[in-house]
């Protein structure tokens with residue numbers, strides 16, 4: 001008996017060539033409406049699915065292959081005499097291969113101004129049902145969901161290597177595909193019905209690339225992207241120069257983009273190990289970078305710099321004088337590119353900076369599970385702070401306090417940032433006690449601590465940090481407030497004429 005293949009594809013790319021190959025390998029083709037027309041138009045012989053089912057396609061294609069004549073043919077175990085007998089009794093012939101790709105649900109979701117009705121109509125029902133049936137019965141049935149596999153399948157058929165192993169690999173691909181497809185549908189419905197933390201949590205990502213290694217060379221790693229909304233992220237950046245990004249590059253560059261999204265004026269951020277080592281905001285990107293560089297001219301070595309304006313030749317000259325892993329910007333002038341591409345090892349990424357992101361869900365894996373929380377989109381404006389001390393901050397101090405507050409949000413806790421004139425001058429990151437972080441920031445600032453603003457990501461449990469700040473010459477402090485011993489810190493501030501403001505918002509980052 002000749003083998004039978006059912007072909008029902010939404011994406012008709014390369015399908016006639018593939019069908020022709022299958023006919024040459026002695027397959028009979030069964031096909032659905034639009035696919036059948038494509039094959040017949042190409043002069044290829046094929047039978048309509050309704051001839052096989054004895055039932056017309058109905059409800060605008062909502063029901064076409066959902067029939068026992070199809071699913072019996074796909075699901076019968078060839079090794080079971082019972083199954084084979086039942087096929088015969090019911091006049092059903094086995095189907096040996098299924099070639100299906102699904103209604104373009106994701107592409108429909110991404111369409112501008114798309115209606116809910118159109119989205120719903122693009123949920124494929126018959127396609128996944130056939131794919132799943134064939135994949136379940138991979139021992140007897142070959143299932144193909146990806147046009148990229150057509151040539152390989154024809155070759156394997158010709159070579160006689162389309163064996164159980166190969167069919168199981170194809171089945172695994174199908175189950176990944178249908179799970180991904182369903183995850184997008186479930187995400188859409190979950191968003192529409194506004195359930196933030198449903199009883200099960202399904203996520204799906206698409207592979208961008210396998211990475212050379214993970215955080216360390218003995219760890220394997222890959223980069224996957226969000227299938228929707230990856231605009232303004234590293235997954236969509238244009239790499240203009242340099243070798244492939246590493247795992248650590250991606251983490252650091254992502255941190256740089258998140259920090260940069262806080263600032264509207266020309267800003268430059270230098271990042272090391274996911275902490276900012278220098279941030280500068282100024283009237284031009286050249287001046288902003290100069291500030292970011294001078295903030296800590298030692299730590300920037302081997303770091304990542306992200307800027308929110310096009311890189312001009314002046315900035316490029318300065319950038320080219322230091323060893324940097326990556327430079328990210330929304331653009332590079334022609335001259336800047338000429339200067340920077342002379343450096344073989346630097347990676348240049350062009351990326352349209354996205355608007356500051358609304359809250360999104362952040363996932364952190366823990367042993368045995370995952371923690372999910374809203375991203376820290378918390379922000380404050382000038383009017384949101386309350387002054388806790390006798391002295392009010394001056395206008396300049398308040399501007400520096402708000403600048404430092406935006407920066408400290410992105411520093412690993414316990415975090416202290418010192419800033420002056422829209423430039424970080426000291427960053428204390430990731431210490432196990434607050435005074436430790438403050439000591440590092442103060443020491444790094446040196447003389448620049450005099451007259452600087454200090455930001456703390458969480459309240460002061462005791463007055464020691466304020467005492468250290470006063471001793472170093474800090475004149476204004478921003479912190480959440482809310483410690484039982486707030487008054488002790490206020491007293492120290494008043495004693496030294498420091499202006500201290502509360503944000504009533506904490507920015508822990510572990």
Ligand SMILES: NC(=O)c1ncn([C@@H]2O[C@H](COP(=O)(O)O)[C@@H](O)[C@H]2O)c1NC=O
Pocket residue numbers: 008009010011031032033034035036061062063064065066100101102103123124125126127128
């Ligand atoms: N309802 C059904 O029985 C059914 N059977 C197959 N499909 C889908 O119909 C599409 C192909 O349709 P056509 O050959 O008419 O262009 C494929 O994406 C396939 O997955 C169906 N459509 C959606 O559910």
